[in-house]
Amino acid sequence: MEEGKSSRMIVVTLKPLYTFICLYLHFLHCQKIDVSADESAYFPLENILLDCGSLASQAVSYDGRNWSSDIRSHFVASNPDSSFTVSRASSAGTSVPEVPYMTARLFHSQFTYSFNVSPGPKFIRLHFYDDSYMSLNASKAFLSVTAGHFTLLRNFSAYLTARYMKSAYFFKEFIVHVENHTLDLTFSPSTNASDGYAFLNGIEIVSMPLNLYNQGNNVSGNSTAMETMYRVNVGGQSIPPNQDTGMSRSWTIDSTYLFGSAVGLANYGLDVSITYPPEVPAYTAPKVVYDTARSMGSFSQINKNYNLSWFFPVDSSFMYLVRLHFCEIDGKITKINQRVFDIFINNQIVESGVDVIALSQGNGIPLYRDYTVLIPKLTSLGKQDLWLELHPNLRSKPQYYDAILNGVEIFKVSNNDGNLAGLNPSVSNESSTHGDEPTSSSRSSESSNKEILTIAGISIVIVLAIALCLFLIVFLLKRKTERTKKITRNSLRNRSFSIGEIKKATNNFDEAKIIDSDAFGLVYKGYIDEGSTAVTIHRATQAISKQELHKFDAEIRMHYHFRHQHIVPLIGYCKEDHEMILVYEYMPNGTFLEHLHFADQRQQSPLSWNQRLDICTGAARCLHYLHSASSHPLIPAEIKTTNIQLDKNLMAKISGFSYNRFSTKTKGTIGYLDPEQNLTEKSDVFSFGVVLLEVLSGRPAMNPTAARDNEETDRGTANPHESLVQWALTCLEKSTVDLLVDRHLKGKIVPASLTKFIEITEKCLADQGVNRPSMIEVLCSLELAQQLQFQGFENSNGSAKDIVSHSNSNLMLGLEFFGAGR
Numbered sequence: 001m002e003e004g005k006s007s008r009m010i011v012v013t014l015k016p017l018y019t020f021i022c023l024y025l026h027f028l029h030c031q032k033i034d035v036s037a038d039e040s041a042y043f044p045l046e047n048i049l050l051d052c053g054s055l056a057s058q059a060v061s062y063d064g065r066n067w068s069s070d071i072r073s074h075f076v077a078s079n080p081d082s083s084f085t086v087s088r089a090s091s092a093g094t095s096v097p098e099v100p101y102m103t104a105r106l107f108h109s110q111f112t113y114s115f116n117v118s119p120g121p122k123f124i125r126l127h128f129y130d131d132s133y134m135s136l137n138a139s140k141a142f143l144s145v146t147a148g149h150f151t152l153l154r155n156f157s158a159y160l161t162a163r164y165m166k167s168a169y170f171f172k173e174f175i176v177h178v179e180n181h182t183l184d185l186t187f188s189p190s191t192n193a194s195d196g197y198a199f200l201n202g203i204e205i206v207s208m209p210l211n212l213y214n215q216g217n218n219v220s221g222n223s224t225a226m227e228t229m230y231r232v233n234v235g236g237q238s239i240p241p242n243q244d245t246g247m248s249r250s251w252t253i254d255s256t257y258l259f260g261s262a263v264g265l266a267n268y269g270l271d272v273s274i275t276y277p278p279e280v281p282a283y284t285a286p287k288v289v290y291d292t293a294r295s296m297g298s299f300s301q302i303n304k305n306y307n308l309s310w311f312f313p314v315d316s317s318f319m320y321l322v323r324l325h326f327c328e329i330d331g332k333i334t335k336i337n338q339r340v341f342d343i344f345i346n347n348q349i350v351e352s353g354v355d356v357i358a359l360s361q362g363n364g365i366p367l368y369r370d371y372t373v374l375i376p377k378l379t380s381l382g383k384q385d386l387w388l389e390l391h392p393n394l395r396s397k398p399q400y401y402d403a404i405l406n407g408v409e410i411f412k413v414s415n416n417d418g419n420l421a422g423l424n425p426s427v428s429n430e431s432s433t434h435g436d437e438p439t440s441s442s443r444s445s446e447s448s449n450k451e452i453l454t455i456a457g458i459s460i461v462i463v464l465a466i467a468l469c470l471f472l473i474v475f476l477l478k479r480k481t482e483r484t485k486k487i488t489r490n491s492l493r494n495r496s497f498s499i500g501e502i503k504k505a506t507n508n509f510d511e512a513k514i515i516d517s518d519a520f521g522l523v524y525k526g527y528i529d530e531g532s533t534a535v536t537i538h539r540a541t542q543a544i545s546k547q548e549l550h551k552f553d554a555e556i557r558m559h560y561h562f563r564h565q566h567i568v569p570l571i572g573y574c575k576e577d578h579e580m581i582l583v584y585e586y587m588p589n590g591t592f593l594e595h596l597h598f599a600d601q602r603q604q605s606p607l608s609w610n611q612r613l614d615i616c617t618g619a620a621r622c623l624h625y626l627h628s629a630s631s632h633p634l635i636p637a638e639i640k641t642t643n644i645q646l647d648k649n650l651m652a653k654i655s656g657f658s659y660n661r662f663s664t665k666t667k668g669t670i671g672y673l674d675p676e677q678n679l680t681e682k683s684d685v686f687s688f689g690v691v692l693l694e695v696l697s698g699r700p701a702m703n704p705t706a707a708r709d710n711e712e713t714d715r716g717t718a719n720p721h722e723s724l725v726q727w728a729l730t731c732l733e734k735s736t737v738d739l740l741v742d743r744h745l746k747g748k749i750v751p752a753s754l755t756k757f758i759e760i761t762e763k764c765l766a767d768q769g770v771n772r773p774s775m776i777e778v779l780c781s782l783e784l785a786q787q788l789q790f791q792g793f794e795n796s797n798g799s800a801k802d803i804v805s806h807s808n809s810n811l812m813l814g815l816e817f818f819g820a821g822r
Helices: 016-036 158-165 356-360 458-492 499-505 546-561 592-597 609-628 681-697 724-733 751-764 775-794 800-807 810-816
Strands: 047-051 060-062 065-069 084-088 103-107 111-116 120-129 143-147 150-156 169-178 182-189 198-200 202-207 226-233 265-268 292-295 308-315 318-326 341-345 348-354 367-375 383-392 407-413 514-517 521-528 533-540 570-574 581-585 644-646 652-654
Touching (some): 120 150, 120 158, 120 182, 143 198, 150 169, 158 169, 308 407, 318 356, 341 367, 348 367, 367 383, 499 521, 499 533, 499 570, 546 570, 592 644, 592 681, 609 644, 609 751, 609 775, 681 751, 681 775, 751 775
Parallel strands (some): 047 065
Antiparallel strands (some): 047 202, 060 065, 120 169, 120 202, 143 182, 265 292, 308 383, 318 367, 318 407, 341 348, 341 383, 514 521, 570 581
16 A cells, blocks of 8 residues: 555455444544544654653653653664663753653763664654753763764754754754665764763654655755755744644744844635645645735835845755745635746745746645755854745736745755754854744544454344444434534634633632733633643633624634734633633733833833833734734724733733724723724824833823832822823923933933934824824834934934934835735
């Protein structure tokens, strides 16, 4: 049977009962495949998962994947002289999965694993958790790995790599073609020092289709190996291994790699059905890759003046295979020459006049294009940026001057000597990426059919046949019900939690777990996935009515379609037992309000001016996206410092907005309310202006003149009914701008930056919405304030006029229409 192809089982026997039972068991087997895997999935012949150093006597399941210990494993082929130990990690991070990262095999000499596999290409994934094992210094661990005559890693440091990737645990993925039935992986420490060693936490060996990346060329042929550098779902969300097409690949989001503020528009193929053509098998990439994309937006005149750009740090002195995935998912683009663009890699045009409709012969039909590029060694640095840029093709005069991209895969290709090993990254080199943080797969493994040992008597045959028929009827009815529920859940496109999982995460809704309350209800901090992932769980205080249930479903769908790097990600939901529960990613640095108003009480360092500008810029970018990402703007109506949360890197993430998309009813919080009491984009602009005042002054939205520690101004004259807006406008009228500046910022803001910031803040707070700027104008002004602040320190003689003139570039023109909707 050919690898990856499904087949039908034909059972021939002379005994009726045996035939019936075998057909019945096969039916159950087929039903299991239908519900546990996508119809387009590839089924690998080998799917070997080794949890290195584990003392478990049986396979351990993590998210549905069965990992076996490598101790006493028949895959271990090292000779008795090999020096090795096994150890458990000394520290257990709450976000680090138990399997395969909490145990490791330590190598003090050469050690080999030997896998008996079928010939053909294999994914090899090596998992690492940067930690101390047996009290050894993690920075002393250097590893070399070979697979046959290929060198996968040389002098590799998990310690340095983890810091570069800003992730304690990660994996390295390789593609190696096995010529015979044996795959030998040899691991050895790269130093002979007395304290030198190497370690490994987990190994995956997964079969793959013969021609998935091998197209008969010399770059990706059988004589070369490859390392996966990036696998990106452009414009969409990350895709964990269990949602891949059977090969457990991980797909990351593209926002990490986008260049500048002109990041275009994320697109979703809501009304397009993806149809794979024969030349693009369904396992090439998941459907979710092809039904999401990033385009430049609908402003053709602006699109002509800038590129949609990504950059990917890669190792120098290697050839790279770049695969770009395309699928036209815009319902109004169905004809040739409607959207035509050029592709540039490292400032060189690699293909001109790309028309996805012309190449794929229709809307919703995937295709991919492969390109090779050599990254020469230009400097002593081990890494350079590989640039990918799209630009409208002007010569063809298309109907829309636009470009689109659905996915990117970048592979490093081995040199002539079989080497794939690059240099270790520098600790001081700040990475702009988060790397391939692995997500555990939940793909079910197939169960074995039980043998039928005895068949007795005609009477037993009749009784069993009747019983099995009745059971089959009940089973089919139950399966139909489960499939209906599954379809409903899939339509929501988010993880569906059971009420049991929610209770486990919150210790049965323990009041000690409550960290906040909002308009939706109570907010708990909890942990999911066996305690490996921190989340916030929002539980509605009201029971679900039929009308509220429809609104709840609408909100879940809204969160799926409105995804952005500055929105708190919705992980999933629960609506069992008349509950309405939303599960969000946990933001470890709390709210913007806490950092602005309670830093002293919490003995935290106050935010610097640059940090405050970064947070404001991120929040403004998100608001512009919400206002312009579709034909009907989404208006959060709850813009305030408590709804701007901060992740571990102090990146702003908007939260707290709900299904206000088509509503015009006034909502909001006292101190942030629009004087016109209208629910429009301009009401959000007013609320954001209040946030900007809080950022500058460090004072709350209400009662701003209340006495504060170490501050004499206005002591004893507090008016609890006075708003920050009223007080600030009075200060501006009296030209007492100095009173507006937070005492922690005095003398630290460049005057030109302060002037620009106050200027855009005043515009946001205009009484009439028509006189307020759009969010893109606010965003541009905040970014200009950042440039002025930076330029002021770099060149004390520079003027605001000089910088404004300099910023009037193609990039700024592209920035002006960031995220513009159709």
